[in-house]
Amino acid sequence: GAVVSQHPSRVICKSGTSVKIECRSLDFQATTMFWYRQFPKQSLMLMATSNEGSKATYEQGVEKDKFLINHASLTLSTLTVTSAHPEDSSFYICSARGGGAGYTFGSGTRLTVV
Amino acid sequence: QKEVEQNSGPLSVPEGAIASLNCTYSDQGSQSFFWYRQYSGKSPELIMFIYSNGDKEDGRFTAQLNKASQYVSLLIRDSQPSDSATYLCAVTVTFMNTGFQKLVFGTGTRLLVSP
Numbered sequence: 001g002a003v004v005s006q007h008p009s010r011v012i013c014k015s016g017t018s019v020k021i022e023c024r025s026l027d028f029q030a031t032t033m034f035w036y037r038q039f040p041k042q043s044l045m046l047m048a049t050s051n052e053g054s055k056a057t058y059e060q061g062v063e064k065d066k067f068l069i070n071h072a073s074l075t076l077s078t079l080t081v082t083s084a085h086p087e088d089s090s091f092y093i094c095s096a097r098g099g100g101a102g103y104t105f106g107s108g109t110r111l112t113v114v
Numbered sequence: 115q116k117e118v119e120q121n122s123g124p125l126s127v128p129e130g131a132i133a134s135l136n137c138t139y140s141d142q143g144s145q146s147f148f149w150y151r152q153y154s155g156k157s158p159e160l161i162m163f164i165y166s167n168g169d170k171e172d173g174r175f176t177a178q179l180n181k182a183s184q185y186v187s188l189l190i191r192d193s194q195p196s197d198s199a200t201y202l203c204a205v206t207v208t209f210m211n212t213g214f215q216k217l218v219f220g221t222g223t224r225l226l227v228s229p
Contacts, residue, residue, distance in 0.1 A: 006157075034217065043202060043221040044158070049214070057214075093157050095217065103148070103204075103217050108157040 002028050004096045006106025013084055013113055021079045021109045023094035030096035033077035034103070035069060038091040050077055074098070084113045117141060118205050118220035126226045133190040135223050137203030140184065146215075147179055147186045148204040151197075152222065158202055161188070193227045200224050 003026040013019050023033065032051050036044040048064075050056040050071035058064045066088075068080040077096070081088055094106040119138050127133045135149075146165055150158035164170045164177040164186065176189040186205075190197055203220040 036219075044219045046216060046218065049216055091155075102160070102163070105157045105159075110155070 002096075002102070002104040004030070004094060004104045004106040006094055006109060008109060009107060010110045011112070013111070015085050015113055016083055018080055018082045019084055019111060021081075021092055021094070021111075023077050023079075023096065023106045025075045025096045025098065025104070028096075028104075029074035029098045030077065031074065031098040032096070033069075033071050034095040034097070035067075035077075035079050036093045036095065038093065038108075044093060047079075081111065084111070086113045089113045117207060117218045118203055120201075120203050120220035120223045122221055123224040124226050125223055126228065127193050129193060129195060129227055129229050131193050131227075133193045133197070133225055133227070135188040135190070135201050135203075135225065137186045137188075137205075137220055138184055139186070139203075139205045141205065141207050142181075142184065143208050143210075144184075144205045145208070146206040147177070148217070149175075149177060149186075149188045150202040150204060150219075152200045152202055154200075161201075190225075193225075195227045195229050198225055198227045 005024045035047045038044045047062045048056045048058040050069050056069035071077040089112050093108045148163045149161045152158040162172050164179045170177045174191045178187045200222040202222045206215045
């Protein structure tokens with residue numbers, strides 16, 4: 001079946017630094033990539049949607065200059081959390097759609113900003 | 115009004131019983147409906163999806179959709195302790211101007227199956 005590889009699974013960074021999270025579709029072409037954030041005991045909140053080769057569409061309240069999304073190819077999308085602060089600590093999950101694969105989720109990245 | 119609503123629970127059932135999970139959605143144009151299971155600290159995993167009104171069965175799971183009532187449910191028969199998790203309802207929402215779809219999640223229902 002369709003597989004999305006997400007890395008890293010866990011990252012701890014210092015406040016003020018930037019962190020890049022990567023999602024790759026391994027056996028299909030991801031025409032659309034969705035990025036979600038999940039705080040403890042809450043549901044997945046959609047942050048932004050990106051189509052290959054286009055600028056990402058951000059949900060209301062999500063800072064596009066802070067959460068940089070790149071979807072340069074049909075198999076790779078990245079989310080960069082710039083100038084991370086403790087309140088950005090969360091579980092970040094990508095989901096790829098394409099090639100009849102439906103919505104395939106990555107395994108998630110636990111970000112802790114100290 | 116939230117786009118997708120679920121009772122947060124916890125819903126507690128004994129082993130072997132039927133667990134019934136419910137979800138309502140606000141977008142009348144929604145076409146696709148998904149149930150995901152999420153264990154603590156893990157990514158959601160797809161249980162099943164449904165597009166048409168009525169029931170869809172897959173093993174111990176049955177999804178039910180009623181578009182007129184904007185209601186979708188998941189029944190888990192012969193519940194097992196390993197079914198204890200948070201169950202997320204997700205619905206596709208379409209942007210009218212572009213036709214683009216996104217997947218919106220409910221807050222999830224925590225299910226506890228006791229041995």
